[in-house]
Amino acid sequence: MKVVKLPKSKVEEFLSSLQDFGEVIIPKEKTEHPGVYYFDVMENPSEMAWEYLRTIIPPKKYLHKPREVIFKFHKEQGYQEVIEDKETKRILFGLHPCDIHGIKILDVVFNRDYMDPYYYARRKNTVIIGLSCLPDEKCFCKSMNTDYVEDGFDLFLSDIGEDFLVAVGTSLGDDLVAERAHLFSEVEEEDRRKYLAFRKKRNESFRLELDISDLPYILDLEQKSPIWDELGKRCLTCGSCSMVCPTCYCFNVYDTLNLDAKSGQRIKQWDACLFKDYALVAGGHNFRENRAERVKNRYYHKQFRMVEQYGKPSCVGCGRCIDACPAGIDVVEVLTKVREGSYVTH
Amino acid sequence: MSKPKIGIFGLTSCAGDQLMILNCEDQLIDLANAVDIRDWEMAKTNNDEECELDIALVEGSVAQVRDIENLKKIRKRSKILVAIGTCAVWGGIPAMKNDVPRDIMLKEVYGDKVEFIESKAAQPLSSFVKVDYNLPGCPIEKDQFLQMMASFLNGDMPEILNFSVCSECKMKENICQIVYKQEVCCGPLTVAGCGARCPSHNVPCSGCHGPIEEVHYDAEAKMFQRKGIKPEEIIRKMQVYAAPAWMPEKLMEELQHESK
Numbered sequence: 001m002k003v004v005k006l007p008k009s010k011v012e013e014f015l016s017s018l019q020d021f022g023e024v025i026i027p028k029e030k031t032e033h034p035g036v037y038y039f040d041v042m043e044n045p046s047e048m049a050w051e052y053l054r055t056i057i058p059p060k061k062y063l064h065k066p067r068e069v070i071f072k073f074h075k076e077q078g079y080q081e082v083i084e085d086k087e088t089k090r091i092l093f094g095l096h097p098c099d100i101h102g103i104k105i106l107d108v109v110f111n112r113d114y115m116d117p118y119y120y121a122r123r124k125n126t127v128i129i130g131l132s133c134l135p136d137e138k139c140f141c142k143s144m145n146t147d148y149v150e151d152g153f154d155l156f157l158s159d160i161g162e163d164f165l166v167a168v169g170t171s172l173g174d175d176l177v178a179e180r181a182h183l184f185s186e187v188e189e190e191d192r193r194k195y196l197a198f199r200k201k202r203n204e205s206f207r208l209e210l211d212i213s214d215l216p217y218i219l220d221l222e223q224k225s226p227i228w229d230e231l232g233k234r235c236l237t238c239g240s241c242s243m244v245c246p247t248c249y250c251f252n253v254y255d256t257l258n259l260d261a262k263s264g265q266r267i268k269q270w271d272a273c274l275f276k277d278y279a280l281v282a283g284g285h286n287f288r289e290n291r292a293e294r295v296k297n298r299y300y301h302k303q304f305r306m307v308e309q310y311g312k313p314s315c316v317g318c319g320r321c322i323d324a325c326p327a328g329i330d331v332v333e334v335l336t337k338v339r340e341g342s343y344v345t346h
Numbered sequence: 347m348s349k350p351k352i353g354i355f356g357l358t359s360c361a362g363d364q365l366m367i368l369n370c371e372d373q374l375i376d377l378a379n380a381v382d383i384r385d386w387e388m389a390k391t392n393n394d395e396e397c398e399l400d401i402a403l404v405e406g407s408v409a410q411v412r413d414i415e416n417l418k419k420i421r422k423r424s425k426i427l428v429a430i431g432t433c434a435v436w437g438g439i440p441a442m443k444n445d446v447p448r449d450i451m452l453k454e455v456y457g458d459k460v461e462f463i464e465s466k467a468a469q470p471l472s473s474f475v476k477v478d479y480n481l482p483g484c485p486i487e488k489d490q491f492l493q494m495m496a497s498f499l500n501g502d503m504p505e506i507l508n509f510s511v512c513s514e515c516k517m518k519e520n521i522c523q524i525v526y527k528q529e530v531c532c533g534p535l536t537v538a539g540c541g542a543r544c545p546s547h548n549v550p551c552s553g554c555h556g557p558i559e560e561v562h563y564d565a566e567a568k569m570f571q572r573k574g575i576k577p578e579e580i581i582r583k584m585q586v587y588a589a590p591a592w593m594p595e596k597l598m599e600e601l602q603h604e605s606k
């Protein structure tokens with residue numbers, strides 16, 4: 001992998017120059033809520049929140065949209081396909097390793113066995129530029145093996161103090177550097193040492209740990225554990241955890257109609273297995289009628305069935321669900337207690 | 347298909363939902379072209395007060411004795427009866443203090459001599475007649491109203507949302523009022539549809555759309571108590587809009603149980 005150096009004094013110039021390519025999305029801080037971040041279109045590089053850790057919603061919102069029209073229909077004119085943002089070239093800038101892993105999982109789900117044309121159209125026009133981070137008490141990507149990225153990005157910036165080391169992940173990334181060659185320089189011996197020191201510091205900063213060895217096996221043994229009922233008693237099935245998760249990909253499809261009584265549009269919108277109607281089918285049968293079964297499903301889908309189906313769990317340890325749950329349900333605590341066979345609600 | 351005949355009515359209410367219909371300014375012409383509005387006292391003259399109706403939209407709670415007869419008459423004339431607004435669906439604000447006897451309340455508000463009003467404990471339409479569809483909101487949301495009308499015009503029943511305000515709140519990328527501000531937010535209990543209006547303005551949801559089908563009262567009560575919020579405070583907050591929907595049952599019991 002090619003690595004070059006970008007001095008911090010030139011990074012804003014670099015960011016501005018990226019607008020030649022297309023829309024640049026960066027993490028910003030909420031003015032009314034310091035310490036709370038969200039991804040948004042960059043107007044000015046000074047808006048970039050370099051120290052951000054996690055945004056409320058992951059960058060999946062640009063690929064798998066919260067709500068989108070997928071086609072329009074008309075009684076006489078037939079139907080017309082719509083792919084929102086089809087022509088938009090976009091750079092997702094400043095993604096941490098967990099979010100890049102999140103997109104890698106979405107890529108598998110939406111683009112491998114079954115092609116989702118809406119996701120694909122946006123994905124192929126999306127450039128990913130990663131950014132290194134230091135974990136807080138809710139990050140557990142290290143336990144999920146998602147704390148580093150070897151692929152899934154075009155460029156990746158690691159903060160080594162005065163400079164960023166920039167890893168080049170794709171030929172498109174290489175072009176982005178080559179077109180701006182005057183901003184970059186060669187990596188020197190001292191930079192290598194700084195990078196190794198940064199890496200060491202980061203590895204030692206993780207405070208939250210989750211043991212995932214043979215977790216699917218344990219989960220299979222714990223199918224009937226009282227833990228799931230206990231959780232069912234505590235969860236509000238509000239769906240927040242699912243909305244904010246970088247790898248939750250479920251959606252509902254429904255039509256909205258127009259007042260002319262002959263036309264309408266089909267909508268694709270985020271859905272969650274926590275919702276009562278999620279597993280409701282025609283005829284009125286509900287496969288997960290019970291609240292506890294629905295909460296349990298979220299854990300089994302992520303840590304058990306995803307491993308069976310794709311070889312990896314679909315949790316990247318970003319800590320967003322821990323942050324978002326009004327009831328204070330903590331995925332690490334739950335899975336640790338499942339392993340220990342102990343769980344008492346408080 | 348001939349245009350469906352429509353009637354729009356208000357029982358005891360603030361007329362906010364009818365006003366919301368009039369507020370659909372950009373779509374009002376389309377709507378007026380698509381339906382035949384036969385009876386709408388608030389918005390037009392020459393109303394036909396006896397004809398049969400395809401759809402009756404009824405706002406307000408049953409909070410006066412005469413509302414009962416009016417409602418029954420509307421039901422008789424109509425193929426589809428829709429409760430519009432949280433008063434009609436759940437009793438709404440007028441039902442906030444149903445636990446206080448009406449004569450005491452009347453005396454407090456109007457003094458000793460009250461002859462002009464036959465007030466009773468406020469109840470939703472469904473306590474008296476069959477309601478075919480409920481469109482909650484205080485007031486109703488324009489988009490939801492137009493969607494509902496479009497569904498009827500297509501010979502369909504509108505979708506019933508069954509997930510809470512939290513999902514819309516998160517899609518809007520708001521901070522959580524419970525997590526970040528330790529506020530009593532009714533979002534997890536309240537049915538979606540408003541696009542999380544209040545949390546999007548940094549105010550907790552006060553539950554004006556009424557509950558989702560499967561409200562988790564005990565979990566909500568325990569959650570707030572873990573955060574050190576007093577049961578009275580939670581009750582006060584939740585009593586505002588849809589008290590009959592959640593008060594008499596589980597939540598009260600749980601809160602009282604918990605506070606012991």
Ligand code: SF4
Nearest residue numbers: 245315316318319321
């Ligand atoms: S389950 Fe929670 S910690 Fe894991 S990826 Fe999803 S939001 Fe992040």
Ligand code: SF4
Nearest residue numbers: 235236238239241325
């Ligand atoms: S955020 Fe918490 S309360 Fe809401 S559905 Fe998820 S686990 Fe349940």
Ligand code: SF4
Nearest residue numbers: 512515522523531533
């Ligand atoms: S602010 Fe209220 S509506 Fe929004 S996520 Fe939190 S509890 Fe739910």
Ligand code: SF4
Nearest residue numbers: 540544551552553554
């Ligand atoms: S957030 Fe709650 S109180 Fe505010 S409009 Fe929506 S349902 Fe009503």
